[in-house]
Amino acid sequence: MTQDKTKLTAFTLKLSDDDRQTMKLVCAVDSAFKYQYQMFDAAVYWAIENKEKLVAIANPKDGDNRSYYVSDTADQIKVLEEQWNCNTTRALYTAVVTYLKFREAGLRVDDKMASKAS
Numbered sequence: 430m431t432q433d434k435t436k437l438t439a440f441t442l443k444l445s446d447d448d449r450q451t452m453k454l455v456c457a458v459d460s461a462f463k464y465q466y467q468m469f470d471a472a473v474y475w476a477i478e479n480k481e482k483l484v485a486i487a488n489p490k491d492g493d494n495r496s497y498y499v500s501d502t503a504d505q506i507k508v509l510e511e512q513w514n515c516n517t518t519r520a521l522y523t524a525v526v527t528y529l530k531f532r533e534a535g536l537r538v539d540d541k542m543a544s545k546a547s
Contacts, residue, residue, distance in 0.1 A: 437466055438503035440521050443492040451529045459532075466498040469525060473502035476509055476524035485513035488522040497525075 444452070456462045462471070476483060499506070499521075509520035 437498040437500055439496045439498050440518065441494045442497055442518065442522050442525070443488050443490075443494055444497075444522075444525070445489055445492060448526055448529055451533050452525075455529065455532045466500050469497055469499045469521075470502045472525045472528035473499060473505055473509070473521070475528045475531070476520075477505060479527075480509060480512045483513070483523060483527055485515040485519050485523045486526065488519065 452465070452468065456465060456468050459468075462468045506517055506520050506524070509515075509524060510517060513520060513523065515523075
């Protein structure tokens, strides 16, 4: 399956250094993510599946604005906006950060299980 990279949509977000580091780690260990935008798309899909359990969180005031891209989920972010009654930036930020926390917790569990096995 090849993605048409010309259909990427840019969003500006402030992610903490820790969140950016976690994002790099998740992308490095998950072979499904060849490109960073694929992780952002996965985060949006995951947030849509879990939207009833999540609430919008504010992005940090400090930090640098950086551009991040999504491919096929730009329109679906609107579902999260409506559910959480927030703007696009907050919906995407919430989706990405909560997904990263979810994945980070899974990586820690896998790491603990591997250390017990050895």
